[in-house]
Amino acid sequence: MTIDPDAILDGLDPEQRAVATALSGPVVVVAGAGTGKTRAMTHRLAYGAAVGAFDPRQVLALTFTTRAAGELRERLRGLGVPAVQARTFHSAALRQAQYFWPRAYGNELPPVADHRLGLVADALRREGLPTETALLRDMAGEISWAKVSNVSPADYPAIADRRHREVAGRTADEVGRVMAHYEAVKAARGVIDFEDILLCAAGLLAEHPDVAGEVRRQYRHFVVDEYQDVSPLQQALLDLWRGDSDDVCVVGDPAQTIHSFAGAQAGFLTGFTRRHPAAVRIELVRDYRSTPEVVALANAVMAGRPEAVELRAQRPSGPAPTVVGADSEPAEAAAVAEWLTGLHAAGTPWDEMAVLYRIHAQSPAYEAALADAGVPFTTRGSEGFFERAEVRAALRALAGAAKAATPGPAAALRGAVSGLGWTHEPPAGQGSVRERWESWAALVGLADDFERDHPDADAAALLAELERRAAAQHAPVGQGVVLSSLHAAKGLEWDAVAVVGVHEGGLPFTLASTPEEVEEERRLFYVGVTRAREHLRVSWSTSRNGGGPRRGASRFLDGLATSQAPRRPLPPRAARPGRSSALSAVCRVCGRGLTSGAERKLMRHLGCEAELDEALWEALRAWRGEVAARSGLPAFVVLTDATLLAVAERRPGSRAELAAIAGIGARKLASYGDDVLAVLASHPAPDAP
Incomplete structure (x- = not known):
């Protein structure tokens, strides 16, 4: 099939056209949110093939999710270049390792372990540590971070101390020893893990020049999407794939770097021209997703940050974003529910609306408010609040306490969760241990509110109220408003978005103590804002329940027009070092954290590749x-x-x-x-x- 090169360029804006026609040497594309980076990438590949700049069979396009790889393949087929290989880093590495391993080492590549947590559990036992689920998940996440960051078990303690990394209160020496045990357990079982796929491929190329030469003859041209999320291990493998070739195009947005905790290093993107002085640098700045009003707020959030491009809105004008405070979290949630109901009455479908928060423990107020307002909802990136294992365990413990004489419902709930391991002071660092604590703390808050409103109630009445909430909110009905963490919302978009809990201690999160951590929290807020196409609501509350300590609107709202609740300064707080990299479960494919019920059923991320008949x-x-x-x-x-x-x-x-x-x-x-x-x-x- 003959492809008309000029037809490929038709419809591209000037910056996208510049990307499509930059066909030689290193190219770096800084693509702002909603600027059509996938369109620019695919048209570049199609145009290069049409003019003979490269053979599409020798192109390897690399992404981070199978969904993104599938979208690339679909668009390339539509443009007449189906021969381009569009794969995730791990998929490309696994194919090569399985093919070349027998030739290089005389045996098949060891199988990838299906159940990583079992390996981690054995490693914890060897160190004499408990194998409770939260610690398992946090340790698995830290092992993953260390491997993609090229940190060995022996080097881990020194690096962890320097970077203030914590895993569920365990010392860096303990974590380093668990990592060493983990490698020994894998060797004894004859398996590899997800990160080992990249390590095995890198080892083959580094140690076997004949293998490296064959791969480099096959692939002469490289494209890397979401380059701000590349890890040191992935960058090392990319360099080995390229050899001495500079025929590489990288695309990303440093303003959307929100996965540093998992090993992503935006410095590979921001420092690309230093490593490749001859590189062509192109910025995509025309935002086709959001209205000028939403774009203006997004630009204000990132104003003065050198990593951010200034977006230029291309859509017609829309309503001004609402930036508003409330006296309490329930009042904030009720106002969000009312806003969503009004938009739905005006014609916005429920499934084109989203509520985005920083941590999953913020969701119960919104689940309750939406359920009370009759608004259908679904959760993304986590189960509903009352479906979480730690919440179900707390309700079972409360049921036992309700059968005995207790001083009151709030005291009964505190006693129940204390028996499960809850303490008044939160654990250091993030990860699933912290998330479990946050869930219990949210239950304690609900109990305090219930006792305040029902001073004569007992523990049984509290249990009945919580079970009523669980029954009302257990299963969403039809296509509903999406409730999601900000991290899980990346890559998605809706007509209407409410970004909630934007107060000091919420966003930026209380554990963000270093300037680098606070800046990542700012980028997370920016990601939330740029998910909105037309309607945007940003809100915070000055207290949890209308009383107690007051808190101010987030520093990220400085300079933005706000209304209703006044800005109140927070008292100074001590810096809290470090954080864990783990999430709340582990994918059997990639070894990274899982949080949603659907992902836990599959034991993998929805975007991770798996064999399917x-x-x-x-x-x-x-x-x-x-x-x-x-x-x-x-x-x-x-x-x-x-x-x-x-x-x-x-x-x-x-x-x-x-x-x-x-x-x-x-x-x-x-x-x-x-x-x-x-x-x-x-x-x-x-x-x-």
């Missing part, structure tokens, strides 16, 4: 559809998509293995277990005998 997936969906139609139930009530996908990927061979999948309890196992196993048996794995 499409015929089996369709057969399972067809079976579910038949059961739903026969029973008069919605399909998701039979089995959710996440549960069904976990079944398709993990292929359980018995009722016991099926029951181990989250979402298949005793009742569903009894109702559907034999049918699901029959569908699986009728679609054996492709490599089955």
Whole structure:
């Protein structure tokens, strides 16, 4: 098929056209939010192929998620260049390692471990440490950070002390020893982990010139998306892939660097021209996503920051953003619910609206307010508040306390969570240990509010109230407003966005003590603001419940027009060093944190690649559809998509293995277990005998 080069350039703005026609030597593209970076990247590849600047079969386009890689492939097919290889770093590295390992070492590449937490648990036992879930997850996250940052177990203590890294209160020496045990456990089991995929590929290229030469003959031209998120390990592998070639184009936005805790280093993007003095640098500044009013606020948030481009809005004018305070968190949440209800009445669909917060423990106030207002909602990046394991455990403990004489509901709740490990003072650092504490602290706050409003109530009444809330908010109805952490919202956009909790101690978060950490919090706020296409509401509250210590609007709102609640200065607080890099569960593919219920069912991120038999997936969906139609139930009530996908990927061979999948309890196992196993048996794995 002949591609008209001029037709490829049609419709590109001047900056996008500059990217598309910069076909030789190193190129760095700084692409602001909503400026069409994917369009520029794909048109550059198509134009280069059309004019003969490179062979598309020799192009490797690298991304960080399978969703982004799939989007690149789809657009490239539409532009007539399907031969370009668009893959994640790990996918490209795994293919190469599996292909070359037998030649280089005489045996197959060791398999990638399916259950990383089991390896970490063994390492913790060897060190004599507990294997509670929160510590497991935090330790797994720190191991991942160390490996992508090229930090060895022996070097970890010194580097962790220098960078103020903490893991659930454990010493840096303990963490370093656990890391060494972890490597020994892997070796004993004959497996590798997700980061080892990159390390194995890098080792092959560094130690075997013949392998490096073959790879470099195959791939002559490289494109890297979201380059601000590259880790030292990924950069090292990219350098090994390139060899002495400068035929590389990197695209990213340093103003959206929000994953430093996981090993991302924006310095590779911001320092690109220093490492490549001959590089062409192009900025994409025309924002096609947001109205001029939203863009103006985003620019104000990042004003004076050298890493940020000044966006230029291309959409028609829209409503001015609302930046407003409230007297309490419940009042703030109720006002957000009222705002969303008004937008829906004016025609904005529920699923085109989002509420974004800094940490998941902020969600219960919004779940309650939306449920009370009859607004359907879904959660992203976490379960609903009352679905979290630590909250369910606290309610069970409270039920036990309610049977005994107690001094009052708030005291009963405090006693219940204290028995689970809650303390009045929060743990140092972030990670799932801190997140668990925040959930319990939120429950304590709810108990205090309940006792204040119901002075004669007992623990049983509090339990009934919390169970009522859980029942009302347990399952979203239909397509609803998205509740999400700011981190989980990156890469998404909605017509209307409420960024909430923008007060000192909330955003920036209380643990952000160094200037670098505060600047990352500012970038996180910027990411939240730039998710909005048309309607934007930024809010904070001057107290948690209308009384007690007062707090001020975030420093990030300085210079912005605000209304309602006055700005109150906070008393000085002591700097708190460091933070953990872990999230609240671990992906079986990439080893990074998981937080949503759907991801935990799959044991992987929704964007991480996993083997899937499409015929089996369709057969399972067809079976579910038949059961739903026969029973008069919605399909998701039979089995959710996440549960069904976990079944398709993990292929359980018995009722016991099926029951181990989250979402298949005793009742569903009894109702559907034999049918699901029959569908699986009728679609054996492709490599089955």
